[in-house]
Amino acid sequence: MNRCSGILMHISSLPSKFGVGDMGEGAYSFVDFLARTGQKVWQILPLNPTTPGTGNSPYSSYSAFAGNPLFIDPLSLVESGVLYPEDLGEIPEFSWVRTEYERAWQYKKMLLDRAFFRNMADIESDPGFMLFCRKSSFWLDDFSVFSALKSRYKGAPWYRWPIEVRFKNKEQIQHINNNLEELVLREKYWQYLFYSQWSKLKTYANNQHIIIFGDLPIYVSLDSCDIWSHADIFLLDQDNMPTYVAGAPPDYFSETGQLWGNPLYDWQACEREDFLWWRKRIEQNLIMFDLLRFDHFRGFAAYWEIDAGEKTAVNGQWKKGPGAKFLSRITESFSPAQFVAEDLGHITPDVLELRDRFGLPGMKVLQFAFGPDMPDNPYIPHNHVYNCVVYTGTHDNNTIIGWFENELDKESVSRLREYLGKDVGRKDICLELIRSAMSSPARFCVIPMQDFLCLDQQSRMNRPSTSSGNWEWRLLPKLLNQGIEDFLTRFTYIYGRTNHRQGDFG
Numbered sequence: 001m002n003r004c005s006g007i008l009m010h011i012s013s014l015p016s017k018f019g020v021g022d023m024g025e026g027a028y029s030f031v032d033f034l035a036r037t038g039q040k041v042w043q044i045l046p047l048n049p050t051t052p053g054t055g056n057s058p059y060s061s062y063s064a065f066a067g068n069p070l071f072i073d074p075l076s077l078v079e080s081g082v083l084y085p086e087d088l089g090e091i092p093e094f095s096w097v098r099t100e101y102e103r104a105w106q107y108k109k110m111l112l113d114r115a116f117f118r119n120m121a122d123i124e125s126d127p128g129f130m131l132f133c134r135k136s137s138f139w140l141d142d143f144s145v146f147s148a149l150k151s152r153y154k155g156a157p158w159y160r161w162p163i164e165v166r167f168k169n170k171e172q173i174q175h176i177n178n179n180l181e182e183l184v185l186r187e188k189y190w191q192y193l194f195y196s197q198w199s200k201l202k203t204y205a206n207n208q209h210i211i212i213f214g215d216l217p218i219y220v221s222l223d224s225c226d227i228w229s230h231a232d233i234f235l236l237d238q239d240n241m242p243t244y245v246a247g248a249p250p251d252y253f254s255e256t257g258q259l260w261g262n263p264l265y266d267w268q269a270c271e272r273e274d275f276l277w278w279r280k281r282i283e284q285n286l287i288m289f290d291l292l293r294f295d296h297f298r299g300f301a302a303y304w305e306i307d308a309g310e311k312t313a314v315n316g317q318w319k320k321g322p323g324a325k326f327l328s329r330i331t332e333s334f335s336p337a338q339f340v341a342e343d344l345g346h347i348t349p350d351v352l353e354l355r356d357r358f359g360l361p362g363m364k365v366l367q368f369a370f371g372p373d374m375p376d377n378p379y380i381p382h383n384h385v386y387n388c389v390v391y392t393g394t395h396d397n398n399t400i401i402g403w404f405e406n407e408l409d410k411e412s413v414s415r416l417r418e419y420l421g422k423d424v425g426r427k428d429i430c431l432e433l434i435r436s437a438m439s440s441p442a443r444f445c446v447i448p449m450q451d452f453l454c455l456d457q458q459s460r461m462n463r464p465s466t467s468s469g470n471w472e473w474r475l476l477p478k479l480l481n482q483g484i485e486d487f488l489t490r491f492t493y494i495y496g497r498t499n500h501r502q503g504d505f506g
Helices: 025-036 074-079 101-123 127-135 137-152 170-179 181-207 225-229 267-272 276-288 323-333 349-357 400-406 410-420 429-439 482-494
Strands: 004-008 041-043 211-216 244-248 258-263 291-294 302-307 317-320 339-341 362-365 388-391 444-448
Touching (some): 025 181, 025 482, 074 101, 127 137, 127 181, 137 170, 137 225, 137 276, 170 181, 181 211, 181 276
Parallel strands (some): 211 291, 291 339, 388 444
Antiparallel strands (some): 244 258, 244 302, 302 317
16 A cells, blocks of 8 residues: 555544544545545544443443444434434434534434334344344354443443343353343344444445555453453452453553553463464454454563562552464454554563564654654654555544643743744644645555644543543544645645545646
């Protein structure tokens, strides 16, 4: 793939009248916008199910395989005959400015229940549904049972379920299937609807030469189907509770480090099963995405292990990760060209060596570039290499405007202005940072949508270490005006990143 560019914006941020972005008209219009402006990449966040209990974070899901039914488009269900127009009823007045996860799900769940009960008698004779279930059986059978149990026990985590269903076994699965048959079938059907709509949208994007760039969180949540159904590949005690958990060591930003709390993998057990769960997980993600980012890539080289009883991350220790054994097995099954390494944070030589051994692009974030070490800083554009992805910021960063106005000290602002060669301010900082990213030697350039729109920190997608108010930013349809389109098109052409044929621009 030649030099190219794209936009970072999650599905939830798309315009939609149903309270949350989805796979409907807003998604197709956005793909058209990307194609018209010469973009090659649409980067999104994980598509797995979210819950209010984890702040609706796409990085804290109860499945590493399933899709989020919240993103199913009701109007497409009407078009396909799964729902009738009158089923939509009176659509609630949802906000167009912020995602309303809980209200949106209450409405969509009602519609999805209607779709299921209306079609229940014919579902298991539908050839498309049968094929989907057969191809997805590795994860779908367990997920549908787990989700049915979650519904039965009113959303309680699996470790608070009755003892007879807390530990998965084959006899138990058959018993649950027999007793919760309707709920199990419903969960499978919702996944079928999700993947049918997603496949159609992805094909539409690919046909316009747009690739979908997704994200693979390294860890899974404790309250997840993955822990419940594959306890043998995690470091757990006899009650299937974690003995050690994930986190990050103390650093400049936190004296006590970061205690994430995710169960850690038993990498020896993973290796004994030939990394089967991981290969299946990556296979499933590459059904959804063309390019896949390994989040927290450094964890494959070495990870911070914390005793499960600790209150902070201070007393953790570094443990050697699966490293080259893992990536060698993965790249036997999948092309290294499909992966990107998230190599941000506490990076040591072994992480870079592992990344480069397999030829994976790393990440360069311009917001990290203007410290006292600027001339030698790896994030400054003149130090970029071809095989990397350059960003102004990521979903975890402030917007450019928010960063410039609230996070930079005077010395950093001076260095920034000296590097750009002009006295930039709020009015032109976005344009100049985007210009720096576009002109970088990096093969991929991905810019958050908020930065193209010059939005302030109120439009930030996520504030790490905070539990509320995240993942809610929405794109107002009127913001994608002709001026933004012309600016993006021209910059993409000037810096040789266009998806159009040579000669399309004068």
